[in-house]
Amino acid sequence: MSTTVTTHRPRPTAQPTTLRARRLPRYAAPLIALAALLVAAGIVYGTGIGGPVLVVVVAALLYLAGLFAAANAVEGRRAARNRTWSALIHSAFVLAVLPLASVVWTLVSKGVERLDGNFFGTSMNNIGARDPNGGAYHAIVGTLEQVGIATLITVPLGILCAIYVVEYGRGRFSFAIRFFVDVMTGIPSIVSGLFVLAFWVLIVSPMVNDGRPGFSGFAAALALSVLMLPTVVRSTEEMLRLVPAPLREGAYALGVPKWKTILRVVLPTALPGIVTGVMLAIARAAGETAPVLLVAGGGAAINVNPFENNQSSLALFVYQQAGDASKYSPARAWTAALTLVALVLVLTIAAKLLARRNRLGR
Template sequence: MATLQASPSEVTASNLRGQKLPNWAPWAIGLGSIVISGLIFGLTGDSFNKARFAVLAALLFVVILTATSFAVEGRRQAVDRLFTTFVYSAFVLAVAPLFSIIYYTLSQGIGVIDGGFLSRSMFTISEDSFGGGAYHAIMGTLIVTAIAAVFAVPIGVLTAVYLVEYGDGKRFAKAVSFFVDVMTGIPSIVAGLFIFTFWLLTLGFQKSGFAGALSLVILMLPVIVRSTEEILRLVPHELREASYALGVPKWKTITKIVLPTAFSGIVTGVMLAIARAMGETAPLLLLVGVQAKISFDPFNGPMSTLPTFIYSQLGSAAGNPDAPGTARAWGAAVTLIAIIMIFNLLARFVGRFTRARG
């Protein structure tokens, strides 16, 4: 009777794969690590602390999973699982502060948000009394950021186009790139002081939303230039060469081929710059000031923005967590996060449905 024998390739593949832990094993080990951590806290009588509990459970999970994998799957697979766990742990550590900030801000400020808060200003409302709203600060933030974007976006995009399409090997392009790098590291207060000295002290203008927008332009430019530059460099050179081969001039190739292809990435970079500008406080305190009533004129007099509104309300609360100013500050923080999130969602929507399709 003939016997069936496995081919050498099948034997080799089986040996390489070896034994594998079932898919549910990491979940079971994770649950067991949580239970063991709880027992340790209970037996030692240590006071429960969420951070220490999470650290202990994570360490137990890594040790138990690695030891189990080493015993069942072998050294190679155990090392692979260990470093995979480190990668996922690094991801969790990176996003945990973000989710913590969002959760805490929402828990503190969501109860303040209502129709009155979004439609009223602080005009005639005492800082020590409840009531009022952040409508004037919301409009001020939108106006100042819009003015800054009107200046920063075309200048930043055109600068990136020059660096990528025209500036290869040129000294002026290298100088521009160097100063863009320098501007990336400029603190926001320095940009505010520069505009304060030039616009207010030297030229004699008063505090206004336009002055604050000029400082935001300085902060937005390097973000737009660098992000747009990287996106333009990702556009395949074959597209440019095909356009040139058809006799299309360079300027039309850039406007009709390169920029539409990179449009979604450019929009993402612009939104990153706008998000940074919306959250700036120091230059706006210097240049825009604080206003209790609604002002739609960015060229005359102070304007209130959400960051300065938060600052002033916390200052009026004097550290009292139950003060009306503290509640309004948390409500304004939630409103600012919501506005930035809405703008980012709109940018993704626009980038998705306007990108070049092959």
Template sequence: MSMTTLTNSPQAPLTTSLQTRRLPLWSLISIGVGAAVVAYLVFKIGGLLDAGWVLTIVGAVLIFLIVLAVVSTVVEGGRSARNRVATSLIYSAFILALLPLVSVVVTLVNKGKTRLDGTFFNNSMRNITAFDSGGGAYHAIVGTLEQVGIATVITVPLGILAAVYIVEYGRGRLANSIRFFVDVMTGIPSIVAGLFILAFWVLIVSPHFSPTDKPFYSGFAAALALCVLMLPTVTRSTEEMLRLVPGALREGSYALGIPKWRTIARIVLPTALPGIVTGIMLAIARAAGETAPVLLVAGGTPDRNFNPFQGNQESLSVYIYEQASLASKYGPPRAWTAALTLVALVLALTVVAKLLSRRTKLNQK
């Protein structure tokens, strides 16, 4: 009797109170379009449209958030409105963070496509003055590939082995000292790395390999300077990836009687391989774009030099700096095309490295 009374009591309308009003999708789209139109009109009337479309988008986002907060509060209530505004802030922050990257890519493509021709990729700047329309970056592309390649071959094994020691073997003061110096090296300016190689390798070591007993610039010296910049990045990123590998994998391997070195080589490193590759590619991207250390120890040259161990050598970053500094209408287009080439080169290397690491991981499964 009491159960029937409770069931038929006025508690039934509670089910309808859980049904809250929600803003439909078309209303969100309408608010977004309206905010974009209002921002455009405000910037146009105020004479601020010349500041760029990025500023217009920022204004549209702010107007959208304000209007969304008001409309959502009226329709959905304060709690749902705060949740919707917070979600919109997250998406807006992502879009605003993406805008500079999109702007850089669009600018590179628009200004770099003017010299995307066979002459640019098959010729050097030999016998080409600042007022000549020809010339290319073939010698700079070769120099960048050789310098970054040598630096990668030297740095990657050293960085990975150092990270393995810190995570798997290092204990006490030595491991803490290595970690401390790696952190310090991460923040050193690139010009300091160039000055170090200039003082040590170019002025002290290189005369012993010269028939005239005089110091000489070389692409190998530039590669050594890039090693100083790449090593802390590779070591630190590899260390963090190795720490993310679950300890249960190591313990299971040890329980099966597998030695520690084999566990590291066959289980720990392959598990952390995608993150390690990402850190390596970040280091390569930084090295490929460095100008000051390469200019200090490699010198730069308008001619081709395939020997990284003897004579001045060019790189794409130095080439961009030189062409952008020319007081000529032909220099900036070459600089923009070289910048686009450098970005495309780093992107291609990143994609290839990612595909190879993914294939290696799939083969091990």
């Protein structure tokens, strides 16, 4: 009786697999950027074909090409494409931020010269070309009153119009509202000023002003409200459409009326976006010059009554001072521009904080 002996051959040992792919070191990208900047500066300044702007452009192109070549050699083609597109997106972000940073730096550096009590406490009344004093108190008062009145007129009207279009509007009337809102979005500011001038200043106000045209801050507020209305309506409409339908359906299922659902559920949910749209409209209105010049006339004296006599604004003050021949006018113009930007920024932050507080309170 024979027995068969089975022998087991040893299996070949498997080679260890590397789980980590090769990657560029962290210092590679900064080194490539520095090299690209030096090469671009040598090319541009060596040939004398441009200045700093061209150096930045050429350096960006060289950086993208060098980053792709280095990543392709170390990490592979797929990772190289990913790094290149990421760098391109970051470069686009930097290019978008640079103009804003330049504007802010210019405003701050040139606007601090007249940041004093005289600028914020006096007007330009009886200020001559050789007088270094004079301020924008009358323009600040005019801006606050005109924009405030325009906001009080526009915001309720715009929100109610958007609620009708989204919640109730059907058929041709709703389509006509959307169409005219789109048309009003592209209206130049001078057109709104001419409209208020022809209708309110030359037709309506003479009826109660002994036949004289009534230039006033209120007329400027009406012109600004024409510019603000399409922005408020369109932004509110888009925010209301983003409110999820189950929120409405849940309220209806509990027996809540439609008007109360809109008031208690829809509007609080869309409030942050609505506030953003309103602040965009306010920022645009605060920076308009042509409507105020046409229907308010401007002025150097302080006028706290928006319904009588001429009234100025910060935007109009900047325009007038920028064209003045006095050597002290540019400093006033830059400080007024800085004040206008700071005013809009403060209003925006305050509105955002108020909207956030109301939302958390609910």
